[in-house]
Amino acid sequence: MTSDFDLLDRFDDGDQDALEEIVSKYQKPIFFFILRMVWDETDAADLSQKTFVNAFRNIRSFDRRSNFKTWLFRIAINVCKNHFRDDPRRREVDIEGMVFVDQNNPLEHIISEEERRELSMALNELPEKQRHTITLKVYQGLKYREIAEITGCSEGTAKANFHFGVKKLREILKG
Amino acid sequence: MKCREVQDQLIEFYEGQLDQRDAEQIRDHLGMCSRCREELSSLEKVIGGLKSQRLPDPGAAFWRDFPKRVRKAFYEERRPIQVPIIQRVWEGIYGTPQWFSFSKPVSAGVSVAAIVLIIAGLLFFKAGWFWTGSRGIGEETLEEYFGGIGAVVSPFTPGSLEELSLYQLDDISKRLVGGFDDMGSSGEEVLKGDRFLLQEDAFAQLEGLNSEELDFVYDILKTRYLKSTTSLSMSKA
Structure with missing residues (x-):
């Protein structure tokens, strides 16, 4: 290529x-x-x-x-x-109408529909850098070093943004 | 391994991105640490939950046409980079646009005067070269080209700056600073790195003018920005 x-x-x-x-x-x-x-x-x-x-x-x-x-x-x-x-x-x-579940995805059963909805909304409400970091990591599979380049921070900060972001999402799921 | 080290690498472990040795170490740790197992479990739930979401796909026709659409937009809407000249000189003086504050209009007025003087200075000192050159500046007409510069800079005429409303100042700031943002310069570090190149670009563009074009530029600069300055002259001597 x-x-x-x-x-x-x-x-x-x-x-x-x-x-x-x-x-x-x-x-x-x-x-x-x-x-x-x-x-x-x-x-x-x-x-x-x-x-x-x-x-x-x-x-x-x-x-x-x-x-x-x-x-x-x-x-x-x-x-x-x-x-x-x-x-x-x-x-x-209004993101609810945009996101739908991929029925063929093996991860589909991991959380309930209600949790999925809450997760989408919570992700959208995270601080910008945490949201960017999680999106780039989860959906684009980028490395922390690459995310740091994109978001203009250090690799350590990118890791921290990811972990704090995920932590918040976990807390939301735990209710 | 310590819990902190394990948790730092959990997502890579979950994604299967670690080499065999590191993955084995984490697996060993998870076998004896319930806290990290719980961490992994909730991570799986969040990441798995996010990954199971799909967004609407615009379809094959969209993906087929999109590159053509970008190509058309780029080549048809392409303009000489007149706005960046101003921005670049601006940045050369002030560093990142974020530093600029429109809460100090007087300072901005002085800034514009400095930009104008720099442009005029470039023309003045390069004049000897211009008279022998004959290169044009592309397909754009000269009037459009420098009209573009005028459209951006004219609101900054020092004398009138203080009369502008906050709305107008905000609009101007978007036009000046927005271009930088769109270039991917997300922070001070990037902008500093680009600075030399950007200033070099401005020189390169000015050097592309022939004598007739230079006269035109000078008239515009003089009319727009140097009303009170009579000391600069660009005779063809």
Whole structure:
């Protein structure tokens, strides 16, 4: 598989297909990450597009010391922050209609429907960094080092954010 | 292993991401520590609960078209990076945009004056080079290009800054600072790292102007920002 840096080199050389290849590679993680932030499919599509366009527009500020994926997530987080900053009412979301249970998931039986609903709402109400950290860890499977790069903190802080966040969610489940 | 060490690695253990040796150590510890077993159990419940949730998928057509949509947006809406020039110079002076406070309009006015002087200074000192150059600045017309700069900076005309409402100041701050945020510069560290490159970019763009374009730029700068300054001149000598 072509590496990100090879694709970026091609993009730098004016190869427009390289842009599409990069987007194809990361569109799903970015879209679903953003969807879990904004809980609106149309907004998630628009903000995903904005994330990629901003990334390509500012590609010269990507110094290649970190990996491209973490850089994209960092942009996505900032695009979402701006989205909420422009209109704070957007934070008032109804996530119940968005989340559904995957019946084929072997983990489906782990918690009750009521607990699942509480969990979703609780995750959405965690402090921003804890929410980002848990989302990136659980759904994207990123390492603490990568999450630290994305959220702009140390690896230790990323671990702490995860553990405190999960602790709060556990307490909610325990009732 | 101590409980703290085990609990630090529980999620990786749960996800099967640890190497065999580390996983074995944790397994041994769990066998004799009920507290850590309980920790693992509740972690499974939370992580498993989160993972069992699915979000609506926009469908195959969306994923097929989305890269084209981004491509179109990028190439069609692409503009020369006139706004970042201002932002970059701004950052060169002030560091991260977060430091900037619009609660001090006078300070902001002085800041704008500094930006304007820097731009004018760049043009002045590079003038000799400009007269021999003939490169354009891309497909955008010159008027659009510098109109863009004017649209961003003109509200900052020092004399008028104090008359702006809080709403206007907030709007301006979004336009100036927002661009940085969207670039993924989530904190001071990143911005500092980018600073040199960003300033270099500003130079590169200014160097791309020919003599006719330079005249145009200078007229705009003089009209917009240097009303009271008569000492700068850019004769073609």
